[in-house]
Amino acid sequence: MSQLEIRSLTKRYGAVTAVAGADLTVPAGTLTAVLGPSGCGKTTLLRCVAGFELIDAGTIRIGERIVAGADGHVAPHRRQVVIVPQEGALFPHLSVMQNVAYGLDRATRRGDRVREVLTLVGLAGYEKRMPHQLSGGQQQRVAVARALAPRPSLILLDEPFSALDAALRGAVRDDVRAALHADGATAVLVTHDQAEALSMADQVAVMRSGSIVQAATPVELYRNPADSWTATFVGDAVLLTGTVRGTEVETPLGVLPLAHQLPVPRSTARVMVRPEQISIRPDGDGIPATVARVDFHGHDALVSLRLADGHPVAARVLAGATLPVAGDEVRLRVRGAALGWAGEDPTGPDRPEKTGTGTSRVRSTTA
Known part of the structure; x- marks a missing residue:
């Protein structure tokens, strides 16, 4: 697990500034939720951290390594960053165990890591099932297990519960939060759902118009918002x-x-x-x-x-x-x-x- 540091991050698309000098620190082993309305720049921020976008200014540091900045851009596959998309995107022709083991080296596959992470997300015993035999919530848990398996420096979750129905969403996010903490993972969750951010995260970073307005614990954010806009949004x-x-x-x-x-x-x-x-x-x-x-x-x-x-x-x-x-x-x-x-x-x-x-x-x- 590694700390994430974002300093003065700017990303433009032509005349549009999607991220405007954003600053954020995600301590190692914690979960930070980036919360904001549609179009505020939170998904762009996530893509910059993942390495999918070249930044225009600022720096991104993961652990001791600067992965984006004035000195260059580290390719996504060299950042030790894993992203969990809105829908789990499992390989339909592979079993649960094969999906989770995908990308692991041979020695790790032979070990107990796959079963360990499946246990963390509450799916012990599901190793031989195929994706079509799983519910939407179970598929998303498999996606999180697959992200945890290689022990990445950072896990990015891009609104991973938005496709689930309301009755299932709460239980899945509780299990995912517990799994991330049990494994000591450093994670960033992008969401527009205030209840999701406040209930899951160790830290909530509120984003507006491309900037981080306030980053604080959920309790501090709710009790002492930085301005009236933040107060009404959370x-x-x-x-x-x-x-x-x-x-x-x-x-x-x-x-x-x-x-x-x-x-x-x-x-x-x-x-x-x-x-x-x-x-x-x-x-x-x-x-x-x-x-x-x-x-x-x-x-x-x-x-x-x-x-x-x-x-x-x-x-x-x-x-x-x-x-x-x-x-x-x-x-x-x-x-x-x-x-x-x-x-x-x-x-x-x-x-x-x-x-x-x-x-x-x-x-x-x-x-």
Whole structure:
């Protein structure tokens, strides 16, 4: 296993800059998810690391070796990098064992490595089966086992679960994550699915317009996003425009403490709270609001509301709680602090709707 270092990586296609000075470090033995909307440059970034594209500027280092940079370009087959595509791309005429062993030297084939990696992905005993005898999830596990078998310096996964149905996707990615960690592999997962990135990765790198906006652990990314765009992209968020007064901000949801003091003590700023911070009460103290819609997800529900002046907000209610219904008049209170950002346009437009599993439209409101 080797560390991956990307510095100031730039890739252009004519007048279009697909990757614009991207920086990313993937520590050895960890999984980093590169998360971003379609067209942000994440697949191009992956292809540059694999060696399929010549870069225009910057460097790519795998372990102690620079594989792309001013001094030249190392061919893909000499980088010790393996890529797992969206569909496993197994050889249909070869058995599971033969697929996994493909490309291994004779000594490794005679050893226990093939059975070892099949055990890691939960397919012990499947050695003699043919690809057509496997489900889609099993085929993808075989593809991951084949990638692990030669112990590459780096494994690249290009949206490997996108072709699987929702019921199967979670179980397969859990098994793949466990297999990568058990084998000590260094891996990069490209995905547009926020839930997938947050649940699988040791580190999530959010990409926008060809640049890495923020790279952090899933918890840090969710709790302390670098800006409001990132906040809305990695989870549901309520964006508020309010007046900063020292360590507090006056918003349509009341006066809230700030998680981090902003550099300008008295100014208008854009701040955020997560829907799970907003509690709903049938009466009593709090900000009056009307329930507009309830989206039930089983484990929780996202309640869309409108304040007295018509501004929309959203609250998350956990399973087991009594759910309101559309038309109910309720009271809202915010638990915890709001997160704010200096230098953003506080009256800027709502961020675009997200893609992926378990996401919903961003709610924004102004004072």
